[in-house]
Amino acid sequence: xxxxxxxxxxxxxxxxxxxxxxxxxxxxxxxxxxxxxxxxxxxxxxxxxxxxxxxxxxxxxxxxxxxxxxxxxxxxxxxxxxxxxxxxxxxxxxxxx
Amino acid sequence: xxxxxxxxxxxxxxxxxxxxxxxxxxxxxxxxxxxxxxxxxxxxxxxxxxxxxxxxxxxxxxxxxxxxxxxxxxxxxxxxxxxxxxxxxxxxxxxxxxxxxxxxxxxxxxxxxxxxxxxxxxxxxxxxxxxxxxxxxxxxxxxxxxxxxxxxxxxxxxxxxxxxxxxxxxxxxxxxxxxxxxxxxxxxxxxxxxxxxxxxxxxxxxxxxxxxxxxxxxxxxxxxxxxxxxxxxxxxxxxxxxxxxxxxxxxxxxxxxxxxxxxxxxxxxxxxxxxxxxxxxxxxxxxxxxxxxxxxxxxxxxxxxxxxxxxxxxx
Amino acid sequence: xxxxxxxxxxxxxxxxxxxxxxxxxxxxxxxxxxxxxxxxxxxxxxxxxxxxxxxxxxxxxxxxxxxxxxxxxxxxxxxxxxxxxxxxxxxxxx
Amino acid sequence: xxxxxxxxxxxxxxxxxxxxxxxxxxxxxxxxxxxxxxxxxxxxxxxxxxxxxxxxxxxxxxxxxxxxxxxxxxxxxxxxxxxxxxxxxxxxxxxxxxxxxxxxxxxxxxxxxx
Numbered sequence: 069x070x071x072x073x074x075x076x077x078x079x080x081x082x083x084x085x086x087x088x089x090x091x092x093x094x095x096x097x098x099x100x101x102x103x104x105x106x107x108x109x110x111x112x113x114x115x116x117x118x119x120x121x122x123x124x125x126x127x128x129x130x131x132x133x134x135x136x137x138x139x140x141x142x143x144x145x146x147x148x149x150x151x152x153x154x155x156x157x158x159x160x161x162x163x164x165x
Numbered sequence: 166x167x168x169x170x171x172x173x174x175x176x177x178x179x180x181x182x183x184x185x186x187x188x189x190x191x192x193x194x195x196x197x198x199x200x201x202x203x204x205x206x207x208x209x210x211x212x213x214x215x216x217x218x219x220x221x222x223x224x225x226x227x228x229x230x231x232x233x234x235x236x237x238x239x240x241x242x243x244x245x246x247x248x249x250x251x252x253x254x255x256x257x258x259x260x261x262x263x264x265x266x267x268x269x270x271x272x273x274x275x276x277x278x279x280x281x282x283x284x285x286x287x288x289x290x291x292x293x294x295x296x297x298x299x300x301x302x303x304x305x306x307x308x309x310x311x312x313x314x315x316x317x318x319x320x321x322x323x324x325x326x327x328x329x330x331x332x333x334x335x336x337x338x339x340x341x342x343x344x345x346x347x348x349x350x351x352x353x354x355x356x357x358x359x360x361x362x363x364x365x366x367x368x369x370x371x372x373x374x375x376x377x378x379x380x381x382x383x384x385x386x387x388x389x390x391x392x393x394x395x396x397x398x399x400x401x402x403x404x405x406x407x408x409x410x411x412x413x414x415x416x417x418x419x420x421x422x423x424x425x426x427x428x429x430x431x432x433x434x435x436x437x438x439x440x441x442x443x444x445x446x447x448x449x450x451x452x453x454x455x456x457x458x459x460x461x462x463x464x465x466x467x468x469x470x471x472x473x474x475x476x477x478x479x480x
Numbered sequence: 481x482x483x484x485x486x487x488x489x490x491x492x493x494x495x496x497x498x499x500x501x502x503x504x505x506x507x508x509x510x511x512x513x514x515x516x517x518x519x520x521x522x523x524x525x526x527x528x529x530x531x532x533x534x535x536x537x538x539x540x541x542x543x544x545x546x547x548x549x550x551x552x553x554x555x556x557x558x559x560x561x562x563x564x565x566x567x568x569x570x571x572x573x574x
Numbered sequence: 575x576x577x578x579x580x581x582x583x584x585x586x587x588x589x590x591x592x593x594x595x596x597x598x599x600x601x602x603x604x605x606x607x608x609x610x611x612x613x614x615x616x617x618x619x620x621x622x623x624x625x626x627x628x629x630x631x632x633x634x635x636x637x638x639x640x641x642x643x644x645x646x647x648x649x650x651x652x653x654x655x656x657x658x659x660x661x662x663x664x665x666x667x668x669x670x671x672x673x674x675x676x677x678x679x680x681x682x683x684x685x686x687x688x
Contacts, residue, residue, distance in 0.1 A: 216642075227610075242661065283626070306636070469655075
């Protein structure tokens with residue numbers, strides 16, 4: 069059972085790390101700010117979400133698991149709001165940067 | 166070389182690279198952004214030094230609140246003229262400054278490499294008396310019990326800083342309120358964030374304070390998180406910075422050091438020594454003091470960021 | 481397993497730090513903010529991984545604090561950016 | 575080399591960097607940033623003293639750590655005071671640089687001092 073759980077953790081964490089990688093590549097390579105913003109929000113939501121998912125089988129207490137989920141929820145919330153804020157700021161400036 | 170060592174070296178190089186960028190950035194805004202990134206990286210370094218208490222303080226105050234202080238004041242400076250247009254300093258000045266900096270860094274590095282082994286420590290003393298305080302977190306015990314006098318004076322330093330910031334106000338504004346932190350029409354996303362994040366943040370702040378007795382956390386970290394939440398409320402313009410002669414604000418600013426001082430003097434009567442806590446009651450007293458410190462820190466940091474009064478007092 | 485977690489943490493830190501190159505290059509302030517936000521999220525992820533692999537207690541609370549303050553930084557930046565928007569019209573020629 | 579020694583060396587390099595920035599950069603806000611870099615370098619040096627004092631079942635010596643925590647808060651208070659002074663100076667004189675040279679030599683300055 070623990071081998072299966074470890075395997076699950078590994079798959080989820082590798083997938084999460086991939087999304088962080090993809091987010092960074094997008095941030096560096098995409099041509100304009102709005103597409104970069106798009107790449108960033110994927111890394112925020114999916115990357116951290118998959119890492120949290122992968123770490124869930126390894127926590128010992130219920131509180132620990134709840135904290136992990138709360139961290140993800142907070143990042144989702146603030147990621148969504150700040151993407152909106154940054155997007156608006158870009159549009160105010162003409163979005164041509 | 167193990168994976169962990171490689172991670173440490175990578176982290177160290179990153180911290181240095183971002184610090185160089187903080188100094189070398191062409192614009193002030195880029196420098197502040199780099200400084201915030203630097204604070205984030207530094208808090209990971211603190212975790213690697215087994216100092217989660219410090220990591221939390223660094224993340225909240227060193228990076229978060231200092232970041233907003235500099236962004237806000239940078240914007241206020243910029244709005245009057247381009248502050249970034251400075252002539253580069255003379256080469257001779259730069260060279261001699263670089264030489265001085267290298268000498269200072271090398272001297273410090275030399276000291277670090279020749280530190281005695283094993284290092285001197287007060288950890289056994291801290292461990293010995295920990296049970297008497299009823300606490301589980303030795304850092305909190307040092308802050309509120311062993312070196313309580315220091316911590317109280319540190320609260321007074323905060324108070325002095327508030328007095329200093331307020332006293333640079335022009336006379337005609339005295340008694341008024343600081344300039345608002347946010348812009349006139351807050352965006353919907355900001356208001357939504359304020360409505361959802363702030364209640365959660367207050368919960369986390371109080372939790373951080375409460376677990377601080379036994380785990381990493383405490384009044385400093387919890388207070389800094391609460392302060393950040395209050396600043397989000399002010400940026401979203403849901404509430405405005407209070408005027409400097411508001412009574413409740415002044416009470417909140419002096420509550421921490423005041424209660425601390427009263428508890429210290431009471432120790433003289435109850436336990437026979439200044440700042441001594443009576444046997445068996447140490448933990449409740451410590452938590453009581455910490456609760457007021459939490460309030461004071463949560464009130465002081467936003468007041469410092471908001472700055473001196475900028476509006477005439479209401480008649 | 482611990483080695484793997486640390487490797488993943490190191491990988492994430494390095495990739496998001498590569499994203500910090502955007503702080504250097506810009507071109508806009510928004511791009512700089514994005515890089516810092518990515519660093520914040522990546523920092524949280526690698527803190528969680530390091531916490532799971534080593535024995536430092538209380539790291540999850542640090543991550544929780546960082547998660548709260550991640551939004552704080554962007555809010556501050558957008559706000560500071562917006563405050564000087566009025567003069568940015570003619571002054572911000574980049 | 576242990577993680578602690580490495581962090582200490584980073585700390586000393588940060589002190590050097592901050593010192594350079596503090597002297598060279600004429601913009602007051604940048605000076606505050608540089609000063610904070612020096613401060614965090616010193617805190618890191620304290621941090622390794624704490625880490626090396628690991629004893630009695632603690633992985634660190636709590637005394638230097640507690641001092642660093644109060645230090646971070648005091649450093650912030652000092653920065654806030656410095657910022658308030660700079661903004662007031664700017665308001666009074668229109669000057670945005672802390673420099674010995676008279677501001678009239680620079681065209682940008684006159685613009686700023688409206």
